[in-house]
Amino acid sequence: MHGKELTEHVVFGLGWIYLILVVMNAAWTVRSYKSRRHFELPEVFGGAEVPTAGIWAAYTAILMMIATAHFTGASNPDDFLLTMPDVIRNWINLMANPVSFFAASTGLFCLMIMFRRWLVQDHIGWLLLNASLVFTALSMTDYDFRQIVGKPDNVPIVAMLFIVGFFTWLYFKKAVENDDRIDQGRPLLEQENNEKVLVWPDLVYTELICMVVVTAGLVLWGIALQAPLEEPASSVKTPNPSKAPWYFLGLQEMLVYFDPWLAGVVLPSIILVGLMAIPYIDFNKLGNGYYTFNQRKFAVITFMFGFLPLWVAMIILGTFLRGPNWNFFGIYEFWDVHKLEALNNVNLSEYLWVYSPLNSMFGGLPTAPAGAGALEGAGYIFLREGLGIVLVLMYFFALPPILAGTVFRRFYLRMGFLRFMVLANLALWMASLPIKMVLRWSVNMKYIVAIPEYFFNI
């Protein structure tokens, strides 16, 4: 509708992706054949035992046919049938919004941790990899998806998704294995085969190979994709959307919920200070120098929550799903500049003074009479925003002692006052983003404390 759905080029390129999938899965079939694993068919099919290799072989054959179809059918892109079905596209576009995105990423995060034992099986990992690759390939048949994902600068972000996914999986695999070993009193993975070896040749050659591979990768990447260069800079033509470099898009996304002084200055500083503080507040002596989950659940969950849903997922959101006017767009949706989104966010003080019985008693927000001095003006502001100020102060000053006395009592006793306070404050800062998000989505909360007179909005 907005552009040509498919071109010869794209179909042909996708053929290559499927061909790579064929090769990958052929290798996997061989591996599976050697392992002699069997798979029991459901009763309906007679309950027979089939080697899993058979299933992978069949899947590989289907991929082979799909790849061939792409190579032979490329000349007629308009009639090409192997595309992402419209039903799915429309459904995903319809479901996509910041709320469901955040809920989904957080939900997946929880599922991943709960079902880590199931997840770390080799064939499950392989299955997920295949599913995500096929999904990406199918999505590439959509014009709008290609427009965003295919931007040269965005390619590394797509790659990053797969890489981060892989390493997270690898971590859980090793951690689960080690946790079992610890329970059974066996030596850790890292303690096996840990004798001393000479750096030359063992390490030096590994490094050499690594350098060659990275260089080759960069050269290929450089030949395949040209570095972007847009029109010459013009300070009058503002692009819409204007986006910061991709690695800051998590921060830019926070601007939706916080004012620049918080999202752009205070929160990033806190993130950095918080990162630097980690070694000094983590009092847990266990889990130093090996992968484990059970021995340091709190630390791992907190760090991963910060890294996966709050950092990586926010970058994805900011890069792929935020279009003109920073509106939200589904992955298959056209970036319409005229898309309108009703914004009727309300400050806490307005809830208190305007949308409550207080309105009829005091006649709206307390405002300083004309000609009032600075001090008197400030007094009125405190009156107006008093509730929000008290809430924020309580959040940062009353909550930590309460936590220390209740849920986190054991932490507090082991950490001591200073460490605990630092930890609690950092955790509260981190939690402030999801809290503000939920407030925004549920009750259209704009600012908890709104003092635009002094650029002080929280």
Next chain:
Amino acid sequence: MSVGDYIRNSQIWKSIFRHPAPYDRRNRVIVMLTNFFLHLHPVNVRQQGISLSYTWCMGGITFFLFLVETITGVLLMFYYRPTLEWAFNDILALRDVVTLGIMREIHRWGAHAMVITVWLHMYRVFLTGSYKPPREFNWVVGVLLLVLTLLLSFTGYLLPWDQLAIWAITVGSNMARATPFLGHEGPGYQILNIGGYDLITNASDARFILLGGRFVGEETLNRFYILHCVAIPLVVATLIAIHFWRVRKDGGISQPL
């Protein structure tokens, strides 16, 4: 005597490499101790310290990417002039005129890759608990390196001087306007005033210092160019040296006690 032996026994070769070829155990030890580039490493390590599935090799790749960026960056500097008149045109020429012109591509993709590998390196260091004593301080050095890597990338983003560049930097640096006390739209800036005159205005606040002006212009280009090509790389190189030094002084790559 083979040609190889002949060369290795020549006076010139021996004057450069102060040891025989590392073919036997003794010389494999000596090479690590006498070669400038290799003495970064210890002579021997525990198997785990070099296991790919343990370190993910991400620190090493980050370092290698830093070297790649340095080399391609120097090559780019031969062609690039950081002025409003030339910046964009030089980049165009790099693409259209320069033979084998993929230096800019390698530099840009290498920069993206470096950001990702730094994150993954930090991720693995966290997940193996390698920041715990005695490595706390090296983690702090690491966080500084992380920030500087991002800043390197950010300052470089402006240099092509196209629409992508100036608006990304504009959006990014607009935040500085809101710095508490030091930004002219930040909370509390009114406090810094003398006799009714604000000290913090749009021509004196944090953003102005960053940009060298009230908007992204020629001074900004100059400032970012120097930060990108000289100032930050020097700091990063120094910190990397400290980082590696500490890895060894803290007992090598972490491992179970």
